[in-house]
Amino acid sequence: MSKRDTKRDILQAAKAVFASKGYEASTLEDIAEKAGVRKALIFYYYPSKESLFLEAWNESIDELExxxxxxxxxxxxxxxxLKKLFRGYIDFVMSRREVMKLIEIDRVRIMxxxxxxxEWGRFxxxxxxxxxxxxxxxxxxKEKKALPSDISTKATAKLLAQMMGMGALEENITLERIIRIILSGMALEPERILL
Amino acid sequence: MSKRDTKRDILQAAKAVFASKGYEASTLEDIAEKAGVRKALIFYYYPSKESLFLEAWNESIDELExxxxxxxxxxxxxxxxLKKLFRGYIDFVMSRREVMKLIEIDRVRIMxxxxxxxEWGRFxxxxxxxxxxxxxxxxxxKEKKALPSDISTKATAKLLAQMMGMGALEENITLERIIRIILSGMALEPERILL
DNA sequence: CAAATAATTTACCAAACGGTCAAATAATTC
DNA sequence: GAATTATTTGACCGTTTGGTAAATTATTTG
Structure with missing residues (x-):
């Protein structure tokens, strides 16, 4: 009979609630209930709601990354x-959509x-x-001449991140079609990367 | 000396606050202060916080559209x-970024x-x-053979809307570069549409 | 096994919040 | 100008929320 890891249970519950309602609408009571503890216990393990959210945020981005x-x-x-990247992403979204939701639901406000x-600086x-x-x-x-040298690194990165954020709401088939468009726009052949 | 339109003042103040903090973290006290009235007056003109937000949301999307x-x-x-669409969009973001912020800051949670x-159904x-x-x-x-017939309408629409949402945070130069990538991906020539 | 420590719960707090209602003030009508 | 109507404000409400401290329970240590 394995021992319970209460701190982790709380963090996992927090991730689920934050991903569903966003930070501001999430209450510690909801999180505690989902974790199967009383609210005050959260403060034994985490100094504040915000620090709990920071850990959830960091862990989620760590996991995605x-x-x-x-x-x-x-x-x-x-x-x-690239093939591994996009394949990995598609698989990830299928099983870990909650991660994308947790990031995307608060990302614009944070960024x-x-x-x-x-307070949002560390995020x-x-x-x-x-x-x-x-x-x-x-x-x-670009260095390996696999991408056009005149393509904007920053803009492309931003677009890819934004596309990945769509994993919060979109079905995988739609994501694949979107990735095809973007890959074409990057002067790549979608068929060689997606299948 | 023109007469004050208090209801509109309140709505405009609400848009600014909702765009900055998101719905959940916005308080009616903040909105009232920004409008130069007392909080109770908001309830004279709007039945609830949510209906105020719905009007702000609808007006913002109306304006964008x-x-x-x-x-x-x-x-x-x-x-x-398309030229008019993207040109119009770029100009719009420059002067009305607050509209994009108001939509994007709450969009994922709502959608x-x-x-x-x-409660979010009408939104x-x-x-x-x-x-x-x-x-x-x-x-x-696609009907006019200006776009590839095999391109997914839904996926492309979603990608374009997502790209437009980037106007909440990104500089115009970055947006233009992103649009170039997407237009290429749609088998269009960016130079003919953007400049 | 008792003492010490860790984990958990109960009970409570002040502040904040959306909202209500009566009173006060301003504007309009006749 | 008085009466009526519209607008605005002050005062208040009940509920919720993040957080605190003490009490209780569980676990660990020697």
Whole structure:
């Protein structure tokens, strides 16, 4: 009979509630109920609602990032890298849509502000590091002549991240069709990457 | 000395606050203060916070939609239609970014649910009508052989709406570059449409 | 097994919030 | 100008919320 990990139960419950209602409309009572504890216990493990949300946010982006990029390091052929990236993403969305929801449901509000200086600064930093990862991948493609040299790295990264955020609401078949359009726009052949 | 339109003042203040903080974190006290009235007065003009938000939401989508589609009716050459659409959009974002913010900051939470049945049903209906408009435009392009016949209307509409939503946060130069990528992906020549 | 420590719950708090209603003020009507 | 109507405000309400502290229970340690 395995021992309960209460802190993790609370965090998982929090992720589910934040993903469903967004941060502002989520109550600690809801989270506690879902975790099967009383609300005050949340404060034994987490100093505040916000810090709970920060951990949920960071873990979610970590999870997405690890899934997308972890296995690309083994790959040296750029097209194969992209293949793994998009395949990995499609699979990820199917089983972990909640992650995309947690990020997207609050992303615009969080990202609408300066790099730091307010309560959302750390949240923005984390998301920006994710964007940076995508930019690096695009830069790599340009260096390897697999992508047009005149394509804007930043704009492409932003578009890809935005497309990925659509995983919060869209069906996989729609996502695949959208990815096809974007890949074409990046001067790639969708058929070689998606199937 | 023109007469004050208090109801409109309240609605405009509400739009600004909702666009900045999102619905859930916006308080009627904040809105009243911004409008220069006392909170109770909001209830003289609007039955509830939610109905105030619904009006702000609908007016914002109306404004976006009118700006995008109003002048396309005069145009019969499809490429010129698109030119007007994207030009109009870029100009709109420059002067009315608050509209995009108001929609995007709450869109994922609102759209994450069935067509009707809950408090957000009417909000979804309105946004879906906007999506429908984009779909019709794409269908028109396919009929006129200006777009590939095998392109998915739904996926393309969703991608375009998502791209437009990026106007909430992105600079115009980034938006233009993103539009280029998408237009290429739609088998169009960006230079003929953007400049 | 008792003491110490960790985990959990109960009970409570102040502040905040959407909303209500009567009173006050302003504008309009005759 | 008085009466009526419209608009605005002040005062208040009940509920909810993030959070706190003490009490209780469970687990660990020696």
């Amino acid at each position: 690890n899934t997308l990029f972890r296995e690309l390091a083994d790959e040296s052929v750029y097209i194969r890298k 609408d502000g300066p790099q730091d200086g307010d 923005r930093l984390r998301y920006n590091r994710f964007l940076q990862k995508i930019e690096e991948l695009i830069e790599e493609g | 009118n700006t995008l589609f109003r002048e396309l009716a005069d145009e019969s050459v499809y490429i010129r239609k 994450d649910g069935p067509q009707d049945g809950d 979804r209906l309105r946004y879906n009508r906007f999506l429908q408009k984009i779909e019709e435009l794409i269908e028109e392009g």
